[in-house]
Amino acid sequence: METPVSRSALYGKLAGPLFRSLESATAFCKLRSNPWVELTHWLHQLTQQPDNDILHVLRHYQIPLSDVEKALLRQLDMLPAGASAISDFSHHIDLSVEKAWMLASVRYGDNKIRSGWLLLALLTTPELRRVLSSICAPLATLPVDELTEILPSLIETSPEAQERPYDGSGLASAIPGESSQAIPNSGQDGKSALAKYCQDMTALARDGKIDPVTGREHEIRTMTDILLRRRQNNPLLTGEAGVGKTAVVEGFALAIAQGEVPPALREIRLLALDVGALLAGASMKGEFESRLKGLLEEAGRSPQPVILFVDEVHTLVGAGGASGTGDAANLLKPALARGTLRTIGATTWSEYKRHIEKDPALTRRFQVLQIAEPEEIPAMEMVRGLVDTLEKHHNVLILDEAVRAAVQLSHRYIPARQLPDKAISLLDTAAARVALTLHTPPASVQFLRQQLKAAEMERSLLQKQEKMGIQSDERRDALTARIFSLNDELTASESRWQRELELVHTLQELRLAESDADDKTTLQQAETALREWQGDAPVVFPEVSAAVVAAIVADWTGIPAGRMVKDEASQVLELPARLAQRVTGQDGALAQIGERIQTARAGLGDPRKPVGVFMLAGPSGVGKTETALALAEAIYGGEQNLITINMSEFQEAHTVSTLKGAPPGYVGYGEGGVLTEAVRRHPWSVVLLDEIEKAHHDVHELFYQVFDKGGMEDGEGTHVDFKNTTLLLTTNVGSDLISQMCEDPALMPDATGLKEALMPELRKHFPAAFLGRVTVIPYLPLDETSRGVIARLHLDRLVARMGEQHGVTLTYSEELVAHIVACCPMHETGARLLIGYIEQHILPQLSRYWLQAMTEKAAIRQIDIGVNGDEQIVFEIVC
Missing domain, CATH: 1.10.1780.10 (Clp, N-terminal domain)
Incomplete structure (x- = not known):
C-alpha cells in the first residue's frame, strides 16, 4: 500500500x-x-x-x-x-x-x-x-x-x-500562506499549535539552557502544592517586576528535569506560551479566539500532560475583542475550572488588580502566590547561583565581594528596581566592563587619540589656509605645541596601559596554573606589583571586584558608592575649608555641615535618612544660598546637581501637588512633581528649599517622611529616594534677633547660645515636629573683614573673566577693596549690596573703556583699577 x-x-x-x-x-x-x-x-x-x-x-x-x-x-x-x-x-x-x-x-x-x-x-x-x-x-x-x-x-x-526545492526553512511553515497567516494552520501535518506558540521549558532545562535558580525553594514547593490539587490547580505568581517570578517557574522546570517533583508531575511538559505569537497576524475578528481554542484543545488531548506558563498573563485576558471584551478569559475559564488545563500565570500586582481582579469568576480559578522581593542575604545566594554562568559568558573571574557589593549597593542606590534583578544586571554589567578593559584601549587613551586626531585636522586646515595666503601664525604655533603635548600624554598613557595589561595577563596565567608553595609566592608578588602600579586609578581590571561594581553604580546614578580613594577622602576632610573659600564669615556653620557630610561619607550615618537636613537661619545675603552652591560644587560634582525650589511659590495648601505630582483624576497626573522628578533624575544632589517659612503648613508636613525615612511617594504612588541628598532649608526668620545679638562682637553668644535664642522665633513659624527633624544652623551678619573678602572674591572673578574673554590683564588695589567695603555698610541685603556696587560702578566704566579701545583699534594689554585722593574710582589703561 x-x-x-x-x-x-x-x-x-x-x-x-x-x-x-x-x-x-x-x-x-x-x-x-x-x-x-x-x-x-x-x-x-x-x-x-x-x-x-x-x-x-x-x-x-x-x-x-x-x-x-x-x-x-x-x-x-x-x-x-x-x-x-x-x-x-x-x-x-x-x-x-x-x-x-x-x-x-x-x-x-x-x-x-x-x-x-x-x-x-x-x-x-x-x-x-x-x-x-x-x-x-x-x-x-x-x-x-x-x-x-x-x-x-x-x-x-x-x-x-x-533553483533548489523550497524546504520551509525560511518561514515558520513549509506550506505557503501559513507563514504569513494568510490561511490558517493545517494543524494536521504542519506545525502543531503547541509547537508553534509555545516553548518547551522542560526540554530547555534538560538541555542545560536554563540558568540555575537558588533561594526560591519555598515558592517552588508552594507552587507544586497548588499544581497537585484536583481542581483550581492554577498558581498565579504576583510580584513587582524583577523579583524573580519567571525564575520561580524556571526553577520548577529544572526540578521536573531533575526528577525532584512528586510522581504525578514527573512526566509533565511545562510549555511557555508566547502571547505575542498568538496575537500576531490575527487581524480578523475571531482569528485569535480560534487559535487559542485550538491550542487549548490540543493541550487537553496531548498524550503527555501539559502545564501552560503564561508570562504577563494580563496581556492574554481581554485580548482578541475589539475593546478588551475578555474573549480569551471566557475561553480559559471552563478549562481552568474543570482542572483539565493547568496554567501558571505571572503578572505584577498592579496589573493583577487592573485586569484580573475585576473578573471574580476568573480570579477564583487562580490561586495567588505572592513573590516578594528577597532580603539582601537571600538575594546574595540567588546571585551566587549565576556566578559560574556569568564567568563563562564573559570569561572573567568574579569575586564574592563583587556579589555582596552588587546586592548591597543596588539595594541602597537603585530603589526604582527590585532584587535580585537589579543586582544581577549590575554584576553582569561589571563583568562586561572587566572583559572590555582586557581587550580594548581604556577610555582615557581613546579620548586622547580623539583629541589628537581633532588637533591634527585643525592643523591641516590651517596649513591649507596658509597656502592661500591666510596667515595665522599664533594659532598655528599654539596648535603645534598642543599636538606635541597630546602626543607625549598619549605615549605615556599607552605605555601605562600596556604595562598594566601585561601585569594583568601575568596574574591571570598564574591563577590558572597549578598552585604550590612557590607559585603562591609568585602570585602574591604579581598581585602586589599590579596593585602598586595601578594605584588608585586602574585602567585594566584582573577580576570583577567590589570597586568595579561601585564604579558601575556611580556611572548609573552619579553616586560615589564605592570605597573612597585617597584623593576623595582628603577632599571630604578638607570640606569646611573648601566651602570657606566661597562662603565667608560662617566658619561655625560650615564646620557643622562638614562634620555631617564626613560622617555620611565614612559610612557611619543612618542609611535610612538623607545625608543631612539643615535649616540655615540668618539675614539675607550672608551666604546661605552660596553654601548650597559651594556644597554642590565641592562634593556633588558641580552646581548642576543643585535642585533649587523657591518655597514662596507654595503658600497655598493645594500647591503640594506641584511638588509631588497631581493625584489620579486631576490635571497633570502622570507628569510628575517638580521636586520628585528632579530627585528621581538626580538622586545624588543638594536640594535647596529657599525661604521655607513662606510655604504652607501642609507643605511642611509633606517633608516629615523625607526627613525621617529618606523617601516620599509621588502622585502616582512611586517611591522617590532622598537618602543620597543633602537638604538645605533657608529662612530669614529671626534675622533681626541675630543682627541685634551680633552688633557687639564682645557680647556675641556662641553658636549654641545663638541657636537657643533663635528657637522661640522659629517655633512661631514652624511646628515643633518640623524643627525636631532638622539641624538649625544660625548664619551670622557679615563683619567688615568678611565683606572685604567677598569683595576680593568677586573682583577676582572679574579679573579671570577679562583674561578669558579678552586676554587682558586686570589688576586692582587694596584701596579699591576698602573703598567698596566703606561704600557698602552692613545692610539688610548683605553681600548683595557689594555685588550690586561692583556691577553699577565698576563694570559700566570698564565696559566703556574697552568699547572705546575697540572703536579706536587700540590693543589694550593691561587695566589697573584704583582709587584717587578724592575717593573716586580711576582706571589706568596700558596699550
Missing part, C-alpha cells in the same frame, strides 16, 4: 519561484476576499513574474501573454467574494502539486517542482485539464504530446533551473 506524502513535505518540493508565487496567490486571494485559494489565483501570479518556465512555453508557441492574463482576470471576477478569512487551498491546487511532483520525480528525474512540470500536470490530468479549459482556454490548447517531449529543452534556460 502506497504511503501518502505529507502536505508540508509535498509543498516543500516546490522550487523557490513557484513557492513564492503560491504565497503571493494566498495574499492576493485574501485581498480579494475570496474564500479559497484557486488555480486561477496561482496562474495569475505566475504570469506576473518576470521569467519562469510557463513564460518560456508561451513564447515558444507564440501565445500572447495578454490573452492569458485577460482570461484569468475574467475568471477572477467570477469567483465568490466577501469572505472574512481564507479557508484553505482548493482541492485542485493540492491535486496539481501532487501530479506535478510525480511527473518531476518519476518521468523527468527532477528533485523539485517547477512551473513547467505544473503546467504539464494540468494538461495531462483529465480533471485538471477540464478546470484549465474553463479558466484559461489559451493554455488548454497547448499540444500535450509534443510538449511532453520537448518541455525539458524548452525550459533548460529558465531561471527556475538554478
